[in-house]
Amino acid sequence: MALSxxxxxxxxxxxxxxxxxxxxxxxxxxxGQTPKPLKTGTTIAGVVFKDxxxxxxxxxxxxxxxxxxKMCAKIHYISPNIYCCxxxxxxxxxxxxxxxxSNLTIYxxxxxxxxxxxxxxxxxxxxxxxxxxQIGASLILGGVDCTGNHLYTVGPYxxxxxxxxxxxxxxxxxxxxxxxxxxxxxxxxxxxxxLVRAAIHAGIMSDLGSGNNIDICVITKQGVDYIRxxxxxxxxxxxxxxxxxxxxxxxxxxxxxxxxxxxxxxETVQKMDTA
Amino acid sequence: MAAAASMMxxxxxxxxxxxxxxxxxxxxxVSTGTTIMAVEYDxxxxxxxxxxxTTGAYIANRVTDKLTRIxxxxxxxxxxxxxxxxxxxxxxxxxxxxxxxxxxxxPLVETAANLFRASCYRYREELMAGILVAGWDRRKGGQVxxxxxxxxxxxxxxxxxxxxSSYIYGFMDSNYKPGLSKDQCLELTASALALAMERxxxxxxxxxxxxxxxxxxxxxxxxGDQLPKFSTH
Numbered sequence: 001m002a003l004s005x006x007x008x009x010x011x012x013x014x015x016x017x018x019x020x021x022x023x024x025x026x027x028x029x030x031x032g033q034t035p036k037p038l039k040t041g042t043t044i045a046g047v048v049f050k051d052x053x054x055x056x057x058x059x060x061x062x063x064x065x066x067x068x069x070k071m072c073a074k075i076h077y078i079s080p081n082i083y084c085c086x087x088x089x090x091x092x093x094x095x096x097x098x099x100x101x102s103n104l105t106i107y108x109x110x111x112x113x114x115x116x117x118x119x120x121x122x123x124x125x126x127x128x129x130x131x132x133x134q135i136g137a138s139l140i141l142g143g144v145d146c147t148g149n150h151l152y153t154v155g156p157y158x159x160x161x162x163x164x165x166x167x168x169x170x171x172x173x174x175x176x177x178x179x180x181x182x183x184x185x186x187x188x189x190x191x192x193x194x195l196v197r198a199a200i201h202a203g204i205m206s207d208l209g210s211g212n213n214i215d216i217c218v219i220t221k222q223g224v225d226y227i228r229x230x231x232x233x234x235x236x237x238x239x240x241x242x243x244x245x246x247x248x249x250x251x252x253x254x255x256x257x258x259x260x261x262x263x264x265x266x267e268t269v270q271k272m273d274t275a
Numbered sequence: 276m277a278a279a280a281s282m283m284x285x286x287x288x289x290x291x292x293x294x295x296x297x298x299x300x301x302x303x304x305v306s307t308g309t310t311i312m313a314v315e316y317d318x319x320x321x322x323x324x325x326x327x328x329t330t331g332a333y334i335a336n337r338v339t340d341k342l343t344r345i346x347x348x349x350x351x352x353x354x355x356x357x358x359x360x361x362x363x364x365x366x367x368x369x370x371x372x373x374x375x376x377x378x379x380x381x382p383l384v385e386t387a388a389n390l391f392r393a394s395c396y397r398y399r400e401e402l403m404a405g406i407l408v409a410g411w412d413r414r415k416g417g418q419v420x421x422x423x424x425x426x427x428x429x430x431x432x433x434x435x436x437x438x439x440s441s442y443i444y445g446f447m448d449s450n451y452k453p454g455l456s457k458d459q460c461l462e463l464t465a466s467a468l469a470l471a472m473e474r475x476x477x478x479x480x481x482x483x484x485x486x487x488x489x490x491x492x493x494x495x496x497x498x499g500d501q502l503p504k505f506s507t508h
Binding site for chain 1: 328330333335336338339356357358361362398401
C-alpha cells in the first residue's frame with residue numbers, strides 16, 4: 001500500500017459529503033445571491049519539447065472588471081522537477097497546489113525518491129474529484145521525471161487528460177490556435193519557448209481577462225529555468241507622481257511621552273537536557 | 276443502451292459566473308458525449324470508441340482514449356462524465372487487481388462487470404456514467420457486459436453506448452449476425468462508429484479500436500481521413 005505520504009488518509013470509496021453540504025448551504029440563502037468565487041481570467045499553456053516541458057502564463061488577476069494584481073504568479077512550484085499552472089478561482093488553485101506540494105515533499109522525504117508527474121496528477125485528481133467540482137481549479141501540470149517529459153491537465157471535476165500541448169483559462173481558444181498551428185513533436189528549446197510565448201501573447205491580446213506580462217518556466221532533466229517575466233507588457237503605465245512622503249510632511253503639533261512601569265513578577269529557568 | 280433521462284441533481288452548475296470575461300463552457304463539467312461499441316466473436320471481443328471529450332460546446336480533448344484497461348484481458352469503454360468514469364475505472368481496476376492477486380489467477384469479465392455495477396448502482400444519484408465492460412476469460416471466452424446509467428447489468432453479444440448510439444441502432448440491428456469473424460466485427464464496429472460520428476455532434480475525432488483475445492490485446496487507430504465513407508452529399 002501507499003507510504004505515509006498524506007497527513008490524513010481519506011475515507012475509502014466516494015465521498016460526496018461536501019456536495020450535499022453545499023447544496024444545503026445554497027438553500028440557506030433563500031433565493032438570494034450566493035457568494036461567487038473570484039475567478040482569474042487567465043491564459044496558461046504548456047508544450048512538451050525535445051528535452052523537457054515549457055509552461056507559460058500571463059500575470060493578470062482580475063476581480064470582476066478591476067485588475068487586482070498585475071504581476072500575479074500563476075506558475076506554482078510543486079517539486080523540483082514539477083511545476084503547475086493554475087486557472088480558475090485564484091484561492092483554489094493556490095491552496096490546491098500548496099497542498100499537493102506539501103504532500104509530495106513528505107513523500108519524497110519518506111521514500112527517498114523524486115516524485116513522478118503521474119503521482120502528482122493522481123493526487124490532484126483524487127482531491128478534486130472528492131469535492132465534486134466545488135474547487136474551481138483547472139490545472140496544467142508539467143514535469144520531467146525518470147520516465148520522461150509529461151504534460152497533464154486536470155479539470156475542476158477531476159478529469160485528467162495527457163497531451164503533448166495544451167492551453168487553459170479564458171484565453172485558451174486564442175492560445176490553442178497558435179499551438180495547433182505551430183506545434184511539432186521534438187521541438188528545440190528556443191522554438192518551444194517562442195511558441196508558448198506567442199500562444200500566451202495571443203491570449204493576452206484577444207481576451208480581456210488576460211494581460212500584462214508573460215511568465216515562462218522551462219523544466220528539463222538538468223533543472224528548472226523560471227523566467228519571470230519572460231516578456232513585459234508594452235503598455236506599462238508611466239507614473240508621473242511619487243506616492244512616498246518624506247518624514248516631516250505632516251507637522252507634529254504636540255508630543256506627550258508616558259513611560260510604562262514594568263516589573264519582573266515571575267522568573268523560571270528550565271534546564272535543557274544535554275547529554 | 277437507451278439514452279437515459281438522468282434524474283441526478285446537477286451539482287455542477289453551481290460555479291456559474293455572470294462575468295463575461297469567463298465563457299460558459301469553462302464552468303461546464305467535462306463530458307465524454309460519445310459513441311462506444313463492443314462486439315463478441317468466437318475467441319474474443321472487439322471494442323471501439325470515438326475520441327472526442329467536450330466541455331459544453333468546446334472540445335477539451337480531440338484525441339481521447341476512452342478504451343481503458345482494467346486488467347490484462349479486460350477493458351472498459353467509458354461514456355458520460357469524464358471525471359466520474361475515470362474515477363470508477365480506477366477504483367474497479369484496483370479492486371479487480373487485488374482480487375486477482377488473492378485468487379492467483381486471471382479475473383473473470385463477469386467479476387469486473389459486477390464491480391462496475393456495484394459502484395454505479397450504489398452511487399447512482401451522484402454519478403453519470405455509462406460503461407461497456409468487455410474482455411476475454413478462460414471460462415466463457417469473449418464477453419460484453421453493459422452497465423448503463425443507473426447501474427443495470429446485462430450481458431449482450433453486441434452493445435453500443437453514449438450519445439451517438441441512438442443513431443446506429445438501426446445499422447446495428449440490421450448488420451449484426453451471430454457468428455461473425457474477428458475482421459468482420461472490426462469492420463462492423465468501424466462503420467458503425469463512423470456513421471455515429473457523422474451524425475452526433477458530441478462524437479468525433481479518430482476511431483480507436485481494440486481486439487481482446489486469449490493471445491492478448493491489439494490496438495489500432497483509424498485517423499480522420501481514413502474513416503469509412505458512406506455518402507457523397
